[in-house]
Amino acid sequence: MSRRLPQIHNVVEEHIGPFRQQQLDLEFSNGERRHFQRLVSGGHGAVVVVPMLDDETVLLVREYAAGLHRYELGLVKGRIDAGESPIEAADRELKEEAGYGAHSLDVLRSLSLAPTYMSHQSWLVVARQLYPQRLPGDEPEELEVVPWKLAELDQLMLREDFSEGRSLAALFIAREWLRGGA
Structure with a gap:
């Protein structure tokens, strides 16, 4: 099943060493809203x-x-x-x-x-x-x-x-x- 990616309403970011921690305010295609956290690599992989x-x-x-x-x-x-x-x-x-x-x-x-x-x-x-x-x-x-x-x-x-x-x-x-x- 192919789904539309959730819409990102807001991103709050904090730097932690070589990473950035982001809190995402997401809305899914069914209308549900959730907060997800992710670590974003600061390098080139x-x-x-x-x-x-x-x-x-x-x-x-x-x-x-x-x-x-x-x-x-x-x-x-x-x-x-x-x-x-x-x-x-x-x-x-x-x-x-x-x-x-x-x-x-x-x-x-x-x-x-x-x-x-x-x-x-x-x-x-x-x-x-x-x-x-x-x-x-x-x-x-x-x-x-x-x-x-x-x-x-x-x-x-x-x-x-x-x-x-x-x-x-x-x-x-x-x-x-x-x-x-x-």
């Missing part, structure tokens, strides 16, 4: 990189996750800087976080975090034909790089220290894309 060491092995990184106060295993990821394309940001983040560059980078799609209340989007990029190259990054410590076989995603998806939704979704999407004759 982010990238989630699936770095393929070879046809069967992805490189994961282990880094401190302040939100959960633990070390978390996941994919290379980071923000897209002003003037960067998702491809350029993916290559830079890969060099900063994992110590590799890529000769082949493919943008597969965008992923949203929580589209009912956030505008943030991350671009899923598959990186292949890797070569060693490190750039200084903004991480407070060097990240541990962990090779993982795509054939063992069933084991990875149940690990307590691998819980970030973008990383999990990106691996399954990339695996299917790679199987399809990339």
Whole structure:
């Protein structure tokens, strides 16, 4: 079913770090009025990189996750800087976080975090034909790089220290894309 988007009557905005919190006064097509809150990203989005060491092995990184106060295993990821394309940001983040560059980078799609209340989007990029190259990054410590076989995603998806939704979704999407004759 196709519906007309709600009419926005008013927006009240407050800045919170890199985000803007907005309170929307909405009217739906059936006449119902509601207030919704959303976080609007202040940047240019982010990238989630699936770095393929070879046809069967992805490189994961282990880094401190302040939100959960633990070390978390996941994919290379980071923000897209002003003037960067998702491809350029993916290559830079890969060099900063994992110590590799890529000769082949493919943008597969965008992923949203929580589209009912956030505008943030991350671009899923598959990186292949890797070569060693490190750039200084903004991480407070060097990240541990962990090779993982795509054939063992069933084991990875149940690990307590691998819980970030973008990383999990990106691996399954990339695996299917790679199987399809990339």
